[in-house]
């Protein structure tokens with residue numbers, strides 16, 4: 001599970017239950033976490049970061065129980081660069097069929113300042129903590145936090161140390177969402193080319209969305225050789241969030257012609273997982289959110305509705321069923337045309353002649369000017385009114 005055998009395979013690492021839950025106000029209960037972990041496992045997520053076991057007794061218990069109940073997925077816990085964190089993490093994840101310890105430390109100048117460590121002291125600490133984790137678990141992920149603002153020579157040096165100490169996955173976090181697609185790709189490519197031992201490990205990309213580029217940055221990293229994408233459902237995460245799982249997975253599916261990489265995700269489970277994460281986290285999904293927003297498969301304007309009724313591919317690049325939605329929506333509003341109104345009437349089982357349709361259409365437009373959306377009940381009432389006029 002550490003290293004994809006197939007070079008085209010991209011591992012999907014989900015951190016909804018760890019980085020996602022770090023969104024202020026997104027705390028989930030123990031049972032909710034278990035439920036989400038099961039959904040993620042069932043949808044084919046390769047690695048589930050279930051929590052930060054040292055953070056609280058509750059987080060420890062949740063990670064432990066998720067580990068015990070896990071099926072296919074690797075269960076990972078987060079630990080800072082100290083033995084106490086790493087031991088606590090191992091005590092929680094060791095119950096999984098496939099456990100992973102993920103340990104990290106901030107390597108950029110700003111982050112090195114916080115513990116007040118020199119470059120050499122931090123390098124020694126990385127060696128010791130990764131070795132310690134590897135003595136406990138044969139699946140160890142190491143992250144240089146704020147990698148995208150770390151000096152390249154130091155980044156290469158510490159990654160080499162982590163690999164020699166036994167890390168099997170090297171994750172490159174863009175902790176503050178600072179990078180841009182070309183830079184994200186260049187960084188991964190440079191690391192894979194320069195760091196001794198890089199070909200023995202999986203490189204991962206972990207992007208935040210502060211500039212709205214997390215998805216683009218993650219995909220650029222994959223094109224440069226990263227084979228694990230870290231993401232969350234609905235892009236939940238600190239500040240502007242993390243890379244949205246549904247976006248990278250569907251981008252790789254829909255544009256497989258130019259990004260020929262495979263994931264193991266059953267995309268038909270995306271919608272139900274998105275809805276459940278929104279419910280339990282309390283973070284509603286914005287209407288125009290890519291893939292899972294209420295309007296992602298909805299068309300109101302007449303030209304679009306007419307096109308959709310003739311051939312859905314005119315205005316949709318993926319099928320709603322591919323993400324587990326029953327169908328697209330053609331909500332009626334002031335931009336809608338006669339074709340969508342006729343389709344709605346047919347759908348409601350209401351038969352009207354051409355003259356009555358003309359009447360209904362005029363009244364419908366006038367109503368739509370006053371209302372944001374015209375509902376089925378409104379249409380039924382219009383049909384009854386116009387029938388009375390005849």
Ligand code: KIV
Nearest residue numbers: 104143145146173175
């Ligand atoms: O954004 C980040 O740097 C993180 C690390 C802990 C991997 O979430």
Ligand code: ZN
Nearest residue numbers: 019173175206
């Ligand atoms: Zn993060």
